[in-house]
Amino acid sequence: MSRKLRAAVAQLGPIHLADSRASVVKRLCALLREAHAGGAKFVVFPELALTTFFPRWWMTDQAEIDRFFEAQMPSPDTQPLFELVRELGIAFYLGYAELTEEAGQTRRFNTSILVERDGRIVGRYRKIHLPGHSEHLPDAPFQHLEKRYFEVGNEGFKVWRAMDAVVGMCICNDRRWPETYRVMGLQGVEIVALGYNTPSHNIHHPEPVHLRMFHHLLSLQANAYQNAAWVLAAAKCGAEDGFHMIGGSAIVAPTGEIAAQAMSEDDEVIAVNLDLQLGDYLRRTVFAFEKHRRIEHYGLITERTGAVTEV
Numbered sequence: 201m202s203r204k205l206r207a208a209v210a211q212l213g214p215i216h217l218a219d220s221r222a223s224v225v226k227r228l229c230a231l232l233r234e235a236h237a238g239g240a241k242f243v244v245f246p247e248l249a250l251t252t253f254f255p256r257w258w259m260t261d262q263a264e265i266d267r268f269f270e271a272q273m274p275s276p277d278t279q280p281l282f283e284l285v286r287e288l289g290i291a292f293y294l295g296y297a298e299l300t301e302e303a304g305q306t307r308r309f310n311t312s313i314l315v316e317r318d319g320r321i322v323g324r325y326r327k328i329h330l331p332g333h334s335e336h337l338p339d340a341p342f343q344h345l346e347k348r349y350f351e352v353g354n355e356g357f358k359v360w361r362a363m364d365a366v367v368g369m370c371i372c373n374d375r376r377w378p379e380t381y382r383v384m385g386l387q388g389v390e391i392v393a394l395g396y397n398t399p400s401h402n403i404h405h406p407e408p409v410h411l412r413m414f415h416h417l418l419s420l421q422a423n424a425y426q427n428a429a430w431v432l433a434a435a436k437c438g439a440e441d442g443f444h445m446i447g448g449s450a451i452v453a454p455t456g457e458i459a460a461q462a463m464s465e466d467d468e469v470i471a472v473n474l475d476l477q478l479g480d481y482l483r484r485t486v487f488a489f490e491k492h493r494r495i496e497h498y499g500l501i502t503e504r505t506g507a508v509t510e511v
């Protein structure tokens with residue numbers, strides 16, 4: 201019997217500094233309804249989907265920074281989304297800034313959650329590959345302060361059984377790192393869900409703007425294929441208060457092909473009937489990990505972080 205799951209990616213257009221959480225949740229609910237009307241059972245929303253991409257702003261007042269964080273999930277503002285999910289019976293992935301207390305310490309993570317069709321939070325991922333910098337760059341056109349505002353995730357790359365599939369999560373910059381997908385691939389991942397906010401300009405190096413989209417799709421397609429998994433990637437995009445981010449939300453098949461791609465830089469739903477067995481032939485043949493991987497030669501991957509030239 202074939203295993204099919206109709207899944208959607210809900211891209212978000214800009215969220216400006218002045219936009220309230222309530223107005224954003226209204227947009228998320230409208231997208232969820234649209235995905236449900238199209239038959240989807242799972243919707244992927246972007247990274248930091250409840251606010252503007254605040255790491256572009258230099259802030260020193262912790263109270264000001266914490267306005268962008270959620271101390272509760274669901275919260276009074278996000279409760280309507282959870283209620284709608286229960287009513288419609290549709291699962292979702294959502295990215296947000298998490299403020300929590302652990303062992304008496306206040307901690308802040310760039311987090312995503314996996315919410316099942318009955319509204320239960322069944323999975324949580326805390327972003328591991330934090331990009332950017334922690335110091336103020338006064339000459340840059342904008343900041344990328346994820347290393348200042350978040351801690352590195354402390355829960356690894358896990359997978360969860362949800363919607364009768366094996367689902368993994370990662371966030372934005374994680375999608376550029378093969379280790380992200382391989383650790384999930386080794387746990388039999390079938391669907392990798394991810395949200396992103398990718399500025400159109402590289403503040404560290406003046407590269408041509410078209411490379412941003414190229415590298416985004418290259419990363420999704422190569423890693424989907426090499427791990428025989430579906431990859432569902434949701435952008436927050438367009439110009440937030442004048443700072444432009446790429447769109448290009450996509451659903452990529454285990455073959456590495458793009459099955460659907462958003463065309464706008466605004467709120468937009470794309471959907472595909474995922475054939476969860478499409479990757480099986482790859483898992484049995486070219487990427488039968490148990491037959492072909494040679495872990496005795498991979499030690500440096502976990503022993504060494506940066507490249508060292510010894511010759």
Ligand code: CDT
Binds near residue numbers: 373398
């Ligand atoms: N949000 C996030 O992780 N953005 C990064 C920008 C890094 S610049 C290469 C991204 O990988 O898209």
